[in-house]
Amino acid sequence: MTVTPVSLDDARIISISQVDSWLTCERKWLFSYGFLKQSSSPSRSLSLGVLVHDILAEFYKAIQNGMSVADARQESMGRLTKLFLEGTYSVDTFSMAQILVSRYIEQDTLATGTKILAVEEPFFIPIVQGSYWYGGKIDLLVEALQGHKKGQVLLIDHKTTYDFYTDNALKLNPQMPKYTAAVRFNGYPVDDAYLNQIRTRFSLTQIPKKADSDLFKRAPTDITQPKVRSALHHQMVASEQIIAAYKKPLTLLEQECLPVQNNMVCKNCPFQEPCIRMEEGMSADKALGTGYVEKTSGFQLEAKAPENG
Numbered sequence: 001m002t003v004t005p006v007s008l009d010d011a012r013i014i015s016i017s018q019v020d021s022w023l024t025c026e027r028k029w030l031f032s033y034g035f036l037k038q039s040s041s042p043s044r045s046l047s048l049g050v051l052v053h054d055i056l057a058e059f060y061k062a063i064q065n066g067m068s069v070a071d072a073r074q075e076s077m078g079r080l081t082k083l084f085l086e087g088t089y090s091v092d093t094f095s096m097a098q099i100l101v102s103r104y105i106e107q108d109t110l111a112t113g114t115k116i117l118a119v120e121e122p123f124f125i126p127i128v129q130g131s132y133w134y135g136g137k138i139d140l141l142v143e144a145l146q147g148h149k150k151g152q153v154l155l156i157d158h159k160t161t162y163d164f165y166t167d168n169a170l171k172l173n174p175q176m177p178k179y180t181a182a183v184r185f186n187g188y189p190v191d192d193a194y195l196n197q198i199r200t201r202f203s204l205t206q207i208p209k210k211a212d213s214d215l216f217k218r219a220p221t222d223i224t225q226p227k228v229r230s231a232l233h234h235q236m237v238a239s240e241q242i243i244a245a246y247k248k249p250l251t252l253l254e255q256e257c258l259p260v261q262n263n264m265v266c267k268n269c270p271f272q273e274p275c276i277r278m279e280e281g282m283s284a285d286k287a288l289g290t291g292y293v294e295k296t297s298g299f300q301l302e303a304k305a306p307e308n309g
């Protein structure tokens with residue numbers, strides 16, 4: 001099975017991540033996609049998630065290129081060491097990633113029970129004729145070689161998570177139906193999408209005493225055609241709202257992008273400090289201060305930020 005690359009020409013992209021941000025909290029979106037800023041000191045959970053994704057991508061790319069599991073494991077640990085030596089991650093983050101990924105590889109069945117079709121590849125689908133597309137980078141796409149799913153194409157999203165998702169949280173996951181639509185648009189008949197959960201709640205000393213089932217869980221999100229249609233609808237409506245927002249000056253968006261101020265949402269937000277300063281009357285650019293740098297994550301083709309004025 002091969003992918004036919006889709007020509008994007010000069011189309012602009014609204015990413016699945018950007019829509020998530022917009023729907024989570026418009027002020028958070030404003031900081032991230034309006035002012036194009038990210039925290040200069042990301043949280044431990046975010047850093048660990050990024051590092052684990054990076055190492056797993058290295059592992060599965062090596063498998064895709066024909067390496068044995070042992071050699072791919074060696075390759076991925078080499079990547080981990082290289083990133084550590086570059087000083088990108090703290091000792092604690094490095095140690096957690098090392099122990100979790102090592103344990104993960106020992107119990108993994110994807111490397112030997114599937115054919116790897118794509119690793120860390122972006123997929124796109126048009127949302128506004130001729131101009132806007134939406135896209136997302138998928139972690140892993142595989143074809144099952146054995147078991148009751150033999151011959152089926154499965155989408156896998158790695159998730160580092162404090163606790164495993166509940167059944168309803170899996171069914172409510174907004175990303176997997178959108179990724180499924182984009183991957184199907186590019187010719188892969190995706191059957192179902194899975195969250196490949198890696199639990200981060202245990203300390204370095206607790207992990208060796210835990211069973212694999214305490215640490216890892218790959219669970220289906222039960223993709224159906226109505227769910228895919230519904231997710232596409234949400235993506236389109238939110239994208240059109242974002243496109244309309246991009247036409248407004250930042251000063252107006254500061255007034256219009258309301259803060260959700262919900263504890264469940266805010267507790268993981270990297271923009272808590274500037275958000276509090278804005279509540280005290282400070283303008284957004286002053287409130288951002290020095291703790292934030294130019295945003296580097298996301299698609300290069302992402303739609304342009306609004307005019308400053």
Ligand code: SF4
Pocket residue numbers: 025026027028259260261262265266269270271272275276
């Ligand atoms: S702290 Fe809460 S209200 Fe403020 S930007 Fe973040 S998510 Fe929105």
